[in-house]
Amino acid sequence: MLRRWEARTGLVLGRGHKPGVQLRAHATAAEFPSLGDDESYRLTVSSREVRLEAQTTWGVLRGLATLEQCLHAGPRGWFLPALAIADRPRFPWRGVLIDVCRHWQPLESLKRQLEAMALAKLNVLHLHLTEDQGFRIESRLYPRLHELGSDGEYFRQEEIRELVRFAADRGIRVVPEFDVPGHTTSWLVGHPELGSAPGPYAIRRHWGVAEAALDPTNEQVYVLLAGFLGEMAEIFPDTCVHIGGDEVKAAHWSGNERIQRFIRQHNLGDNRGLQAYFNQRVSEILGRLGRHMAGWDEVLHPRLSAGTLVQSWRGVAGLDEATKMGCAALLSNGYYLDLWWPAARHYEVDPVPAGTTLTPDQQKLILGGEAAMWTEWTSAERLDGALWPRAAAVAERLWSPREVRDVGRLYARLPGFSARLEDLGLLHEKNRDAMLRRFAGDTAGASTVAALQTVAALFEPVKNYGRNLAQADANQFQPLTGFADFLRVESDEARGFGAAVETLLHDRPKVADIERLIGKMTAWRTAAKALPALLTASGRSHEIIPAAKVLGQACDIGLRALDLLLTRHTGTRAWRQRNLATIDQICRPLGHVELPLERPLKLLVTAASLPRPSGVKARAAWATELLAAARIRGLAAAPVYEQWL
């Protein structure tokens, strides 16, 4: 931390000088962190000293993460604000899931995420290690698993040991997930004899859910799992092992007469009962290894082993059901970062919201939650930007009291947090810029790059898995280096513009404010109109033309509305209707991207077409009328299971 502060300040700090930071842990921590460790700390900064005290070294790490964010510069130099903090987490399980299967995420990439997680006080890295699209962990007992199931892109066991150690040094647990019995195509490439259909199998290259499934009636399946999970228990010290269990299509079970006979013979009822039987067998294997089982909410079943941890991705109903059965539970629904929602929307999701219907006993079983990063559309080059800084919003939700929920303050703090991430070596800014330069091509001069930056700053990747529709033939081989891939997930520029419009319209529009917005939109329009021609020799201009076109249209509309507001003219009702319809068109998903300007544009158009208020009361009424007339769509609902299938 001192080295990073040296880099920021240009000063030499703490090298043989009297230490100004006093650290004290009342107990040394175990070798690896575990669930329920005391992470509390007390931090005081006065003019004389910095003192950090904690029960455990994990608590000291949490306090240092706070302290790292306290160094600020002002006109009179660098300072730490005087403060006294007594802090502890609200939930003991604050995780990030990373899917290293759909797109491979190498060790260095994960180490960066661990650095960032530690700064955000997250304490669980959930590694999704096996999938239809890749088997990403070395098995020495069953080497055909990774050798045939990974294209050579897998973690060596030594690398996992290094990763687990690196995580532990930052107070972070590593929980592995081996997703069974569905999502197992890559297992079956080398072991087709364990499948529920004859095979042969090949690594799945497309997205979506495959039909391949392990055969729960085959005793060899349990022999392999016992051996393999035994190996994994050697390299993953955490007592929790996640077995997935989600999205078992069961078509191969239904189509296999022998399997159906097994269900009848064992009174398992149906395919779900068969999965419950399978889960029980796996749970027994894990139990013998001293491990607890975790699974996605599809594992919920009357026959679910007690002590199973249930992770809900489908909704709060899963939390209710799991905790009613006495199972501990985690929330991930609402924290799927690959839906590309704004930070604020994830921030609002609370595992135990104020109006929860869970009983107090049920509430106690909610351990926390996990942000999830599934990587159909996220290469290693993009991972940092896909996760950060948005994951920090989930981290704060899981650490801080429920009442800390001011979205304005969240956004005010994110840029500083993002700068600290960059100090730690995160690549969310660096790689985005580099991807943009590469897209712009060798012949792009500074002005072309600037125009592309201006346009890119206003778009966001299409939300709610819309890209699966826009690029339905997508597969693992396609490079993720297009326009959608280097956008900020959340456009600061669009959000800032939206806020400026709200402020403008809240009261009587001021000329200077209108002119400022006109200046902004004029610059956007200039860039949007120039860009396609500027990129002609880039080889990729066709990818940007539709976006540049709708941005140009958006600016035409916005500028006309601002001009009416400035000149105190009023647009006609027909003009308003026509433009509201156009805004609907241009702000809907556009292939891989979308333009998040619907609300400010509609507000401007509506405001420019309504008679202006004069008195205070009239102005208040006007604001209400404005919102009603603007026909702003609500946020799209979260996609549910069926939609994805």
Next chain:
Amino acid sequence: MLRRWEARTGLVLGRGHKPGVQLRAHATAAEFPSLGDDESYRLTVSSREVRLEAQTTWGVLRGLATLEQCLHAGPRGWFLPALAIADRPRFPWRGVLIDVCRHWQPLESLKRQLEAMALAKLNVLHLHLTEDQGFRIESRLYPRLHELGSDGEYFRQEEIRELVRFAADRGIRVVPEFDVPGHTTSWLVGHPELGSAPGPYAIRRHWGVAEAALDPTNEQVYVLLAGFLGEMAEIFPDTCVHIGGDEVKAAHWSGNERIQRFIRQHNLGDNRGLQAYFNQRVSEILGRLGRHMAGWDEVLHPRLSAGTLVQSWRGVAGLDEATKMGCAALLSNGYYLDLWWPAARHYEVDPVPAGTTLTPDQQKLILGGEAAMWTEWTSAERLDGALWPRAAAVAERLWSPREVRDVGRLYARLPGFSARLEDLGLLHEKNRDAMLRRFAGDTAGASTVAALQTVAALFEPVKNYGRNLAQADANQFQPLTGFADFLRVESDEARGFGAAVETLLHDRPKVADIERLIGKMTAWRTAAKALPALLTASGRSHEIIPAAKVLGQACDIGLRALDLLLTRHTGTRAWRQRNLATIDQICRPLGHVELPLERPLKLLVTAASLPRPSGVKARAAWATELLAAARIRGLAAAPVYEQWL
């Protein structure tokens, strides 16, 4: 290479498709490259196929480096130009020296440089591994060397094996340098008994040359060297080992009566004779290990062992002397990239220039040269930007025929080369931007960052070791994250402006061209004047104020001159004299940086104060008069040995 092309183009290439690139090597290469390997290749691209043939796999690698630079985009899409190339290097030794001692450069950092070197067809990485300021290699026989001499920043032997393998995969030799008998303070921290003065010794933190030296009269020195070099021969397969031998101050030898007696007893004449005796002993040790010795030109002595390779850093005289003695020689004088010269200046330096005074036999002994990166002012964060893309100019000088020396074409090709480097993962662009953002501080908005970028784009780090004067108390602990540290070594913006001024004044100044330059300078002035206030809360504004001030002055002068040219008025002689003097002031070294605008500013001022020509003939005379009257200083001479001491 295909993966990188996929990223650029967004296309899926070569995955199971019929290969369009035919590679053929007539012989498989040895495990490691060695001096004199055949690196020739023939590359043809036609509408039907790409064919690459070479005698060795090294040649295939060189051809691939060419091919990688051939993919271009145009309005009609991506293409490789049709071509037929038969290529081979002019010199067999084309190296880059990296000093990992003054500032530690970790393995990952060196791997990146190797990637870049391969693209530039460089074939030797010369690792400067020991220095007064650090002993950077693990010795298992003498662990006190790295344990006490490195602050824990050294290469484990396993890491060296990995690096050597990584280099060999790219056809690059790794030649280690263990600098003896001077530059050895860090050796003596753990082994003071081997020094020429009593000690104790501590790692040197400041720059410059220390007086510490091994004691050539102590037999234990040779015991340690034999053991240590034996270890090194196990991990560095190359037959060449560099023993430094430069800058032996010999004060400790002169001050040691026992050593002086040894010189007399053995008829060594003087301290230089003692060093020659030492070199002979080391050469014998290396010979027993099957290694050849290389050294800096100070090793030149009548008693120098035949077969020693001499690397000249002090000038061409060393080449002459070495080759007269029948020694092979390398040129590094003129290729010291840490002098921060423009690429063009290094490009002009030829190991065997057209007018060489060397005999043909001497010329045959010139093996090539090495670009050198000494790291007093270069942290790992800065290394890529310090080396690249300028090192490519040296690489081309050493590979291509002497006659390939068009500076305009060099600069036209460097941006594309730089983009290919970024494709390979080089951080020269990414880290500069990130360092600039960090310097600007958390509170900097987009406009502050843009203003800082505008100002930074016009400055260069002060040349010719001027920073040693400006920051004489500098030491190894001071962070290199200031204004000078994130500048481009060579300002494209200033060079472009200079070229535009030359074009403008070559003929009758055109109004549109004048206005374009006015627009540019106005933007610079706006940024320069605004910047200090914008950075007030950054904590680092004081570092930028002097630079912003001189840039503002430069723009005031330039804009006044352009205004005179535009309005066809003429500045007075006094005005010219005053402004030429001011330009001298503001374009001289300014602490750590300098403003490289002397020539264009002086040309503008002079042109604005001379009567305008009318006829063609008069205009030609005017251009001559302009240059004469502008009082432009020549390039500063290269610093010589004595200046640095």
